[in-house]
Amino acid sequence: xxxxxxxxxxxxxxxxxxxxxxxxxxxxxxxxxxxxxxxxxxxxxxxxxxxxxxxxxxxxxxxxxxxxxxxxxxxxxxxxxxxxxxxxxxxxxxxxxxxxxxxxxxxxxxxxxxxxxxxxxxxxxxxxxxxxxxxxxxxxxxxxxxxxxxxxxxxxxxxxxxxxxxxxxxxxxxxxxxxxxxxxxxxxxxxxxxxxxxxxxxxxxxxxxxxxxxxxxxxxxxxxxxxxxxxxxxxxxxxxxxxxxxxxxxxxxxxxxxxxxxxxxxxxxxxxxxxxxxxxxxxxxxxxxxxxxxxxxxxxxxxxxxxxxxxxxxxxxxxxxxxxxxxxxxxxxx
Amino acid sequence: xxxxxxxxxxxxxxxxxxxxxxxxxxxxxxxxxxxxxxxxxxxxxxxxxxxxxxxxxxxxxxxxxxxxxxxxxxxxxxxxxxxxxxxxxxxxxxxxxxxxxxxxxxxxxxxxxxxxxxxxxxxxxxxxxxxxxxxxxxxxxxxxxxxxxxxxxxxxxxxxxxxxxxxxxxxxxxxxxxxxxxxxxxxxxxxxxxxxxxxxxxxxxxxxxxxxxxxxxxxxxxxxxxxxxxxxxxxxxxxxxxxxxxxxxxxxxxxxxxxxxxxxxxxxxxxxxxxxxxxxxxxxxxxxxxxxxxxxxxxxxxxxxxxxxxxxxxxxxxxxxxxxxxxxxxxxxx
DNA sequence: TTGAAAGCGCTAACAC
DNA sequence: GTGTTAGCGCTTTCAA
Numbered sequence: 001x002x003x004x005x006x007x008x009x010x011x012x013x014x015x016x017x018x019x020x021x022x023x024x025x026x027x028x029x030x031x032x033x034x035x036x037x038x039x040x041x042x043x044x045x046x047x048x049x050x051x052x053x054x055x056x057x058x059x060x061x062x063x064x065x066x067x068x069x070x071x072x073x074x075x076x077x078x079x080x081x082x083x084x085x086x087x088x089x090x091x092x093x094x095x096x097x098x099x100x101x102x103x104x105x106x107x108x109x110x111x112x113x114x115x116x117x118x119x120x121x122x123x124x125x126x127x128x129x130x131x132x133x134x135x136x137x138x139x140x141x142x143x144x145x146x147x148x149x150x151x152x153x154x155x156x157x158x159x160x161x162x163x164x165x166x167x168x169x170x171x172x173x174x175x176x177x178x179x180x181x182x183x184x185x186x187x188x189x190x191x192x193x194x195x196x197x198x199x200x201x202x203x204x205x206x207x208x209x210x211x212x213x214x215x216x217x218x219x220x221x222x223x224x225x226x227x228x229x230x231x232x233x234x235x236x237x238x239x240x241x242x243x244x245x246x247x248x249x250x251x252x253x254x255x256x257x258x259x260x261x262x263x264x265x266x267x268x269x270x271x272x273x274x275x276x277x278x279x280x281x282x283x284x285x286x287x288x289x290x291x292x293x294x295x296x297x298x299x300x301x302x303x304x305x306x307x308x309x310x311x312x313x314x315x316x317x318x319x320x321x322x323x324x325x326x327x328x329x330x331x332x333x334x
Numbered sequence: 335x336x337x338x339x340x341x342x343x344x345x346x347x348x349x350x351x352x353x354x355x356x357x358x359x360x361x362x363x364x365x366x367x368x369x370x371x372x373x374x375x376x377x378x379x380x381x382x383x384x385x386x387x388x389x390x391x392x393x394x395x396x397x398x399x400x401x402x403x404x405x406x407x408x409x410x411x412x413x414x415x416x417x418x419x420x421x422x423x424x425x426x427x428x429x430x431x432x433x434x435x436x437x438x439x440x441x442x443x444x445x446x447x448x449x450x451x452x453x454x455x456x457x458x459x460x461x462x463x464x465x466x467x468x469x470x471x472x473x474x475x476x477x478x479x480x481x482x483x484x485x486x487x488x489x490x491x492x493x494x495x496x497x498x499x500x501x502x503x504x505x506x507x508x509x510x511x512x513x514x515x516x517x518x519x520x521x522x523x524x525x526x527x528x529x530x531x532x533x534x535x536x537x538x539x540x541x542x543x544x545x546x547x548x549x550x551x552x553x554x555x556x557x558x559x560x561x562x563x564x565x566x567x568x569x570x571x572x573x574x575x576x577x578x579x580x581x582x583x584x585x586x587x588x589x590x591x592x593x594x595x596x597x598x599x600x601x602x603x604x605x606x607x608x609x610x611x612x613x614x615x616x617x618x619x620x621x622x623x624x625x626x627x628x629x630x631x632x633x634x635x636x637x638x639x640x641x642x643x644x645x646x647x648x649x650x651x652x653x654x655x656x657x658x659x660x661x662x663x664x665x666x667x668x
Numbered sequence: 669t670t671g672a673a674a675g676c677g678c679t680a681a682c683a684c
Numbered sequence: 685g686t687g688t689t690a691g692c693g694c695t696t697t698c699a700a
Contacts, residue, residue: 005476007693018671023695031669048473053453054388055693058676067433067454075434076419078412085410088436097450099401100409100434102422116431119387120401139382142339256615278612281590341677352687357679365685389677392692 006047015043026051057121068304069099069117069125071110076102079249079274079293080128083150086297087126094305096123105194107131114140124304129154146307148300152195160303162296162318166196169289169322170203173245173271176287176324182243182269182334183213186234188227188255189247191219200247200273216241227254228261235262242334243269249276256286256329271330273322280327287330289322296320340381349377360385391455402638403433403451403459405444410436413583413608413627414462417484420631421460428639430457439528441465448474458638463488480641482634486529494637496630496652500530503623503656504537507579507605510621510658516577516603516668517547520568522561522589523581525553534581534607550575561588562595569596576668577603583610590620605664607656614661621664623656630654 008026012019017036024032025040032040043049057063070087072080080102088098099122101113110130117125118140125147127134135156137147147159154161177185187204190197201217208215218234221227227246231254234240246252252272259265266284275290299318324330342360346353351370358366359374366374377383391397404421406414414436422432433456435447444464451459452474459481461468469490471481481493488495511519521538524531535551542549552568555561561580565588568574580586586606593599600618609624633652658664 009693019693020671020695021669024670027695033669036670050449050453050474052392052693054391054455055676056695057388058386058392058678058693059695060676061696065454074419075409075422076415078415081410081412081415081418084415084434085408085436088409088434095450097447097454098434100418100422100432102419113431115384116429119384120399120431121388140384253612253615260615276612277610278587278616281587281594281616282612283617343677353677354679354687355685358686361679367685370686386677389692390679392677392694393679394692395680397692 006049007052008049011040011043011047011049014047015039063121064123065121066094066096067099067120067122068096068308069101069113069120069122071101071103071113071117071125071127073128073130074102074104075100078277079291082293083297083300086294087301090298090301090305096305103128103130105130111136111140118142118145124148124308126150126300126304127154128152146304148304148307150296150300158315160300160307160316160318162300162303162320164196164291164296164320165322166199167203167206169273169291169324170200170245170247171207172322172324173273173289173330174204174207176326176330177243177245177269177271177334178207178211178213180243180269180331180333182241184216184239184241184334185213185243185245186216186218186241187245187247188218188221188230188234188251190221190251191217197247204245204247221248221251221254224250224254224257227251228257229254231255231258232261235259235264235268241268243332244271246270246272248272249274252276252286252288256282265329266332269330269332269334271324275325279325282329284329284332285327287325287327289324291322292320340383341386342383344381345374345377345383348381349373397455398457399455400428400430401433401454401456402430402642403435403447403454403456405435405437405447405451405459405461407462407464408436408438409434412611413625416627417631417634420628421635424632424635424639430639437462437464439464445470445474452476452479458482458642460484460634460638461488462486480638482638482641484630484634492649494634494641494650494652496634496637496654498530498625498630498654499656500533501537501540503607503625503658504534504579504581505541506656506658507607507623507664508538508541510660510664511577511579511603511605511668512541512545512547514577514603514665514667516575518550518573518575518668519547519577519579520550520552520575521579521581522552522555522564522568522585524555524585525551531581538579538581555582555585555588558584558588558591561585562591563588565589565592566595569593569598569602575602577666578605580604580606582606583608586610586620586622590616599663600666603664603666603668605658609659613659616663618663618666619661621659621661623658625656626654 008022012022133156134154137157149161272288275288279286342356346356467490468488471491483495580589606622609622613620
C-alpha cells in the first residue's frame with residue numbers, strides 16, 4: 001500500500017498537472033488558476049501528501065527550518081523548565097519549534113550540542129553558556145545564525161544577552177537584613193568558575209563594606225548537603241552570624257535544614273537568592289530575592305526572533321530585575 | 335569571505351580527491367587509503383566543512399535524522415521536566431537529540447505538534463496524550479516512525495505505553511490510612527476527562543468499598559486555590575473526615591494550606607499522590623505516593639530507541655510502580 | 669498562467 | 685581502493 005510517502009510528483013500525476021504547479025499551490029503562490037488549485041488540494045488531501053521540508057530547504061534560497069535550539073543548564077531543573085516554557089510560548093505563534101539540551105556546566109557538552117543543532121539547521125540559538133568562551137560559535141554556526149545568551153555573559157561571539165540583576169539583587173538582600181539591625185551577615189555560596197556566583201558575591205561585599213561590617217564568606221557549596229553541613233559549622237562558631245544570605249536555591253534549602261536542626265529558624269535571619277515552591281509554607285516562610293525565569297525566557301526568545309527577522313544592530317544587554325519577597329525569615333531582627 | 339558554507343565538492347577540490355572519497359571519509363568508511371584520509375581530514379578542518387544533514391538524509395536509504403520528538407503536558411512543570419531530562423539522558427549517548435513541545439491538554443495542539451515534528455523528520459515520538467484518540471497519527475506520520483505513549487493510554491494507534499500504577503498507588507494510600515485507624519477518608523481530585531484521574535479515583539473507591547467505609551468524593555479541582563477552598567468546606571462539615579487522600583500535586587498543596595488555616599495539620603491525616611520538593615520540610619512532613627517521572631522517561635526512551643533500531647513486536651505496556659513515602663502527615667491516627 | 673530543465677549537497681549503485 | 689553517474693524531493697530559472 002505505502003511504498004514510502006507520496007512526493008510532489010505523485011500529487012502532480014494524480015491531479016493531472018505539472019510538478020511545478022503543485023509546488024506553487026503548496027507554497028501558496030497566487031499565480032495559479034483556481035480550478036487547478038482545487039484539483040491539487042484534492043490530490044494532496046487524498047494522498048495525505050506532506051511536503052518534504054529537507055528537500056525544500058536544500059533547494060530554497062532562504063533555507064529556514066523554523067526550528068531554534070535552546071541550550072540550558074539542565075532541562076530538568078525548575079528554573080530552566082520555566083525558562084523553556086516561556087521560550088516555547090513566544091516561538092509557538094510564529095510556527096517555530098524548539099530543540100532542547102542540557103549542558104550540565106560542561107563546556108565540551110556545550111560545543112557538542114551547538115554542533116548537533118547547527119547540523120539540524122537551527123535558525124537560531126538561545127544559550128546559557130557553560131564554558132568561559134564562545135569563540136567556537138563562529139566555526140560551528142553558519143553565517144547569519146543569531147545567538148542570544150541568557151543568565152551569563154558570553155565571550156568571543158556577538159549576541160544579545162539577557163541577565164538577571166545578580167549584584168543588585170544580592171545587594172538588596174543584604175541591605176534588607178541590615179535594615180532589620182543585623183551587623184554580622186554571612187554569605188553562603190558557590191564561588192566557582194561561574195560569573196553569576198561572583199556577581200552575587202560582589203553585591204554582598206559591596207554593601208557589607210559600605211556599611212563597615214565584617215564580611216563572612218563561605219564558598220564552594222554545590223548542593224544541599226554541603227550547604228547544610230557548612231551552615232551547621234558556621235552557627236556553632238563562638239561568634240556566629242545573626243543573619244545568612246544564601247546565594248542560591250539549593251544552598252538556601254540546606255541552610256533551612258541546618259537552622260531547623262539547631263532550632264534556630266526563628267532566631268537567625270535568612271534571605272535566599274532564587275525563589276522556590278512552597279517557600280511560603282515553611283515556618284518561618286523563607287524571604288527570597290526572586291529571579292524571573294519566565295521573563296528571561298520571553299526576553300531571550302523575542303530578541304532571537306527579531307534577529308531571525310533580519311534585525312541587525314549592536315548586541316544589546318537586557319537586564320531582568322529581581323524582586324525581594326518578604327516571608328518571615330528575613331524579617332527576624334538582629 | 336564566506337559565500338555560504340563549503341560543500342563536499344569544495345573539500346574534494348581542496349584535497350585533490352573525488353567527491354565520493356570525501357563522502358567515504360566523512361562517513362567513516364574504512365575502504366580509503368590512510369594517506370587520502372589524512373588529506374581529506376585536513377581539508378575538512380581548514381575549510382571548517384560541516385556535512386549537510388538534510389542533503390545526506392535526502393539521498394540516504396535509512397533517512398534518519400537522529401532526532402526524536404517529545405510532547406509533554408507542559409515542559410515547565412516539574413514532573414514533565416524530570417521526565418524530559420531522563421529522556422535526554424537516554425538519547426544523548428546515542429547521538430539522538432530532542433524536539434520538545436507542550437500540549438496543555440489540548441488535542442488540537444497535540445496534532446499540530448505531531449505534524450510539525452513529522453515535517454522535521456523526527457525518527458520517533460514520545461507522547462503524553464492530550465486527546466482521547468490518536469488515530470490521526472497514521473496520517474501525519476510516515477510509515478515506520480514509532481510512537482511511545484507515556485502516563486496515559488492511547489487509542490487508535492499502536493505503540494508501547496509507559497504507565498504509572500495509578501489505581502494501585504491510590505489504593506495503597508487509602509490502605510495506609512485505614513491502617514492508622516481511619517474510617518472516614520475523603521478523596522479530593524480532578525474527575526475530569528483525564529484517564530489518570532479516573533484511575534486514581536477507582537483505586538480509592540475500590541479499597542473504601544471493600545472496607546465497608548462511606549466514600550466522600552470532592553472532584554473538579556484544578557488548582558491550589560480551588561483545592562484549598564474545597565478542603566476548608568469539607569472540614570467545616572458537621573461530620574468532617576478524619577483523613578484526606580489528595581489525588582494530585584497541586585491539590586495536596588491546597589489541602590496543606592487549608593489544614594494550616596484551621597490549625598488541623600496535626601489532627602487530620604493526609605496522604606497525597608505525587609511527590610513534591612520540600613514535602614519533608616513542612617510540619618508535619620507530607621506523606622505521599624510518589625511517582626517516578628525519571629524512570630518513566632527512561633523506560634519510554636529505551637522503548638522508543640529499541641523500536642527505532644528495528645525492534646518489532648507487539649506493543650508492550652510498561653508499568654512503573656509508585657512508592658509510598660511516610661513523612662508524618664499520613665501517620666496521624668484516626 | 670503553466671511547464672521543462674537544471675541543480676541544491678549528498679549517497680547508492682556500479683564501474684574501473 | 686577510487687571515481688563516475690544518476691537521482692533523492694524540491695525550487696529555481698527560463699521558456700512557452
